[in-house]
Amino acid sequence: MLINGVPWFDDRGRTVNAHGACLLEENGRYYLFGEYKSDDENRFAGFSCYSSPDLVNWRFERIVLPPQAGGLMGPGRIGERVKVMKCPSTGTYVMYMHSDDLHYTDPHICVATSETIDGEYTFAGPLTFQGEPIHRWDLGSFQDDDGTGYLLIHEGDIYRLSQDYLVAEEQVARQIARGGESPAMLKHDGTYFLMFSHKTSWESNDNFHLSAPALEGPWTYQGVFAPDGSLTCNSQCTFAFTLRTGSGPVHMYMGDRWSFPRQASAATYVWLPLHAENDRLSIPQYWGAWDPATGRPAELMGNEAGLDFSSDEPGQGIDIPFTGTRVALIGQSRPDGSYARVEITDANGAAVTSGYVTFYSKVPDHGYRYVSPSLPAGDFVLTISVLGEPSEWSNKHGERFGSVGTRLSLDRVLVIE
Structure with missing residues (x-):
């Protein structure tokens, strides 16, 4: 079973260290990419990749993007919000990230690529729009049913990516979520849902969401999606993923419980089923543990x-x-x-x-x-x-x-x- 709010351990007995994460499924295995945090300072220590057959038992694959010798992902830089998508037209795995200096005054959205899902990714530099680097920070990613890729940005900007996923080609939405960060998106029965956190640093808050019939809008504010006042079950949204269970698809909220300064050892995760109904999302109740194979709550027995x-x-x-x-x-x-x-x-x-x-x-x-x-x-x-x-x-x-x-x-x- 998946247990929320506690450190998870990998096949080496070490804490699963993958924050601000995303999740992909390939050949019956799940791949988790995230920020490989340290307990000493908030600096880029690499992006990690773990894999699992069931979202419960995790194997450490590797640091898929280590710190670079110099440049935007080199010494004295921050690396956050790593997201990976497989490009349908090229078969290449494309990674997006927020790069910044230690004072958050030099933001860039950057890109890296790999021919295999768990290989070492090659850093390619800043992602561009109309020939210029995108100087923004919190980001998310979304792949539509037809394979079109989108980049989600804090404050509610949405960019359609090029066919090879390496350039932002068109801005399809602008400033639809003022004050929002850590965007995450899912699609249910033709409706798009976009989740955001408010800006409270590492602290949790009551995250909110919007819905729309198309990515271009019109977008409608739908309020909080977790129990009001729970601070989104004491977490911050990072990604949305749809599980295939024996009883049908289950949308899953993925959130972080940050724990500064001990992010590597004590920060944890909150993953919970999301309900979509009448153009709104909800997490009706926090579950301390649940079974991803069924989408139902569970308890440790002993x-x-x-x-x-x-x-x-x-x-x-x-x-x-x-x-x-x-x-x-x-x-x-x-x-x-x-x-x-x-x-x-x-x-x-x-x-x-x-x-x-x-x-x-x-x-x-x-x-x-x-x-x-x-x-x-x-x-x-x-x-x-x-x-x-x-x-x-x-x-x-x-x-x-x-x-x-x-x-x-x-x-x-x-x-x-």
Whole structure:
């Protein structure tokens, strides 16, 4: 099952690190492309590619676009919002990205290509429109039923791409979503839906959407699509994908739970089914876990025990012995929550896995906070402790965002034998 809001682990036991992502399906396998974040600073460390047969078990393929020796994706640059489409006319995989300097004052939309979906992409430079580079930032991509490719831009600009996907040929919509960023699009029964986030830096907000009978419009504002006040289930939209399930197609919202500064280790994902009806989208309810094969909610099953641990004292923690193959922690994220360190040791005291999780969210949420990777059956001890480091940042205007404390709050543990 797919579990939201917890770190996912790949075939190496490492955290799946693919943010601002997109998803493609090819030959029965899903390919996830995203920003390969670091925990030290917000700089371009590469774009990653993972693959999966089921959206649950992930294999690390490679860094498909590493930092370049110089130029727009070289040292001292930011790389964000990577999107990949396969061009029907050439068979080439075309990658789009936002490049910028570390102060977000030199934005470019750039392009790279590869002959294979998971190969190393060759950086080609800025994407152009009417012969000039596109100096914009947040972007999305959309491929229509006839194979035509489109580039989506913050504030609601839409460009039709050339037949080879390497040039923006026509601007088909302009400024239809003032104040919107992180665009994502899907099509249902001939209606186009376009989702946006408001601009609140790494913080979540109530994302909104528009609908139209054609990409040229007219576009109609449809309001929020997740429960009002939930801050889009404490996430920000990044992509929309349509799953093929045994009961029919299921549109899937893909969102990020950013966690600055520990983006590599503690930032997570929220993927949920989207309902389309009467020219509107909705996520009626947040599911902590669900089955992508059916599009229905699910729960981890195991031996459950109560915990009563809450602390904001740095270094204070709790040891949880367990026997089994997997363990899950359930607790509260909240405005005064922040990072915790998690370590699992075996019967000999040797470290098996370790990492960080976050207990911060602007809107309080009770649910899964950590689910371990699968382990060989045995006796283990999970230790979780308060890191004492708040999740906090400032936007480009100097406004402070993030946690107002460093609390860790747990009330249950679930052991899978």
